[in-house]
Amino acid sequence: MIRVSEPDFNVADEIALLEADNSQDGAVVTFTGRVRQQNDGHDVTGLFLEHYPAMTEKSLLGIVEQAKEKWRINRVSVIHRVGQLYVGDNIVFVGVTSKHRGDAFAAAEYIMDYLKVQAPFWKKETRSGQDAWVEAKTSDQQKAQQW
Amino acid sequence: MIRVSEPDFNVADEIALLEADNSQDGAVVTFTGRVRQQNDGHDVTGLFLEHYPAMTEKSLLGIVEQAKEKWRINRVSVIHRVGQLYVGDNIVFVGVTSKHRGDAFAAAEYIMDYLKVQAPFWKKETRSGQDAWVEAKTSDQQKAQQW
């Protein structure tokens, strides 16, 4: 399940969906990404998430399909918020179920690593009242290339 | 936070505790382990989890401390249930928060891998009405040794 939208998500509801009528999977791994107060040495009060609407879900679906080819995983949820967010707000959720924990951990991290470098989202942070586009990190590129 | 007890846990509550008043951490990784209907080719209806009460929390605390030495992580929760469980029931929860996702993913998987080979819990499965102790897996030993 892929969802890109403004409203907040509820991690408990998402986990319930991953686990409902699912007694084959012993492992559920989730990742939640949130707006931090400090980013790269800047004090952040909020951020605006721009995206490329026609492409985002397609891009995320492609990443999930790649993960399903690489690992024996079953259900996958990827949720990404867009629009205006504030410190502590949820940004992204990735949930993966699998028979075995190794596959679930690897696939969840892989999805996040590729989302970071391939999915068309851009963050504009509000730093002490001033807006600034977040710079992409070479460490994210390197992390994705390690898979 | 380490907890070993019979009652079920609520993943939403545990995540809320990890995130409360915590705007420094952008990454929250959770693992939930559940009773599967099929294990090593056996049909499972339930399992009894025995443990060594004086040692379990101590053992889990030691594993968490090792993880904290290896990665820059902040809050950690490990919950393990004991007693009689049934298919679909939660067994174990590991939650880790960190500034960065890589540390949170690695630490959560490390804690699970070491819990699997060091924490004194033993599963006795009910398979089509008959009870049998679960055999330890050499793959779990190998997985822990890879860190």
Place this chain on the structure above:
Amino acid sequence: MLTVLFFARLREQLGQSSVTIELPRDDFTLGQLTELLIEQQPDWQKLLENTSILTSVNQQMVDNDHVINDGDEVAYFPPVTGG
């Protein structure tokens, strides 16, 4: 007719979120489209030819040698920073 979209910092720098453009012939590559855009707007060169800029055609990330067709949706954008 071809729609070309710009996002995020690049959209702000170019001062617009999209242009439409007529393909002068078939067998036109994305790299050639970039050259055409720069021909029409020389001050875009530094921004569009920046090696960090990513490109997609019909919502798939592609390289400069990708062949584009009439009706395609092309996008130029800075490195992504979601998640």
Place this chain on the structure above:
Amino acid sequence: MLTVLFFARLREQLGQSSVTIELPRDDFTLGQLTELLIEQQPDWQKLLENTSILTSVNQQMVDNDHVINDGDEVAYFPPVTGG
């Protein structure tokens, strides 16, 4: 006096969850304790000397050369299978 605990499958095989034992002297290792237990219960040899059996002293996993003291809590158990 020393308390020795057994868990899970091993507890069932030995038919008891604990024994208490008097240490014959100081400077006694865990390996020597195992020998002493087997001396007293020869049919335990196969179960206690099984290489898969894990041992702890005062709730810390230790090896056979660990020196035990009066009052310690020693435990023997099969490979763990939690999680």
